[in-house]
Amino acid sequence: MSEWAPKRFWKITEVSEEAGGYAVTLDGRPVRTPAKAPLIVPTRALAEMIAAEWDAQEDKVDPRGMPVTRGANAAIDKVAVQHAEVADMLAAYGDSDLLCYRADSPAELIARQAAGWDPLLDWLAAHYGVRLDPRTGIMPAPQSEAALARLRAEVHGMDAFELAAFHDLVSLSGSLVIGLAATCDVQPIEDLWALSRIDEHWQAEQWGVDDEAAEAEEIKRRSFLDAKRFYDALHPST
Template identity: 60%
Template sequence: MSEWKPKRFWTGSAVVATDGGYTIELDGRRVRTPAKAALILPTRAMAEAVAREWDAQEKEIDPATMPFTRSANAAIDKVQHQHAEVADMLSDYGDSDLLCYRATHPEALIERQRHEWDPALDWAAETLGARLIPVEGVRHQPQAPEVLDRLRRQVHDLDAFRLAAFHDLVSLSGSLILGFAAAQNWRKPDEIWRISRLDESWQAEQWGDDDEAVQAAELKKIAFLHAKTFYDLSV
């Protein structure tokens, strides 16, 4: 038996200004989230991106083809109600940030990590006011509490829409610093993603590509780039 999918019931969509932002109307009926909350978006640009996804649906509604709608739903139905918990969870990445755990050998990998990752840590020290200290090996070594608190406050300052995007920027890259770097345009998103994959790229150079791993990484990259676009549309 095939899975039932909701059918398209509207002929056209419209972006409408409303209290607190913008919403989408389908033949005059306002779109709501899966939790039945009002779909109120912070910017017209985001609302237009969501409206285009609804317009692109044909006979059946396929959520897999609606990433901006899904992200907006997550911001409203989930992140908005769990803001402090999500912000704390992401802030915790700072104490075990990908960029801080360095190889002890071979020298070529040590040098590549230094060349690629040190500039991001330098950027964070200057722009975020937070200097994280790299260590050798994988054993956890805590960062300075005052530095982590400074980063935590900046994460908590994000609204629900930016925090929803920031969640993916951090969790997909494995780095709080790279999440901030992407959000604040330190470098192009593709470049930041490449930097986050340094260890995986090194392993592939030594042992060859694994087809399944390559496909999984490509899906994560698409999600990372989407998160960056969603973040930008939130402001």
């Protein structure tokens, strides 16, 4: 793999207000996305996070340390141009949501899943007026179309930037419900991540921790937390 990376060529990183939002400039020149679109984001808070990532680059630019910039690029270059398709893909998680597929044994795992996941399904019912029903085993069983339609409408109502963050919250957890709960601050984001890993953590307790799997999980966990930071920056406290 090539180790080539662009070198830092600028001295001053700033945020500027532009038509339609906020831009980040490097020595006065605006940052653009990989598709060469202007990188303009809807809130100053998000632009400042992007600017901080660019300002933190030293001799060489390392995109791996710029998750917020990558999220903004994805929102502009990818999600905005296929919004309906992305929304449909994420809404489809509701029909096979992690929280609805329960173990039939052992009793300890059954109880752990119920204690962690039932409150989130109860919250979903109270907040959105729809209930997703748990199933035992791994065989697929469809949820109510009315419930799925209500949740689909919620996802389609997100803008491209919200949807870019929501993509990671849902796909990394395997749960539309956890993704929605994260956007609504139902529980601390670290707790929601832990709830998405009940099965894996139980297996590790039985058979021991696999170092490679643990490393992969940590990468996903950081990405999940980054997605929450991205989403929150779109809704700064007033």
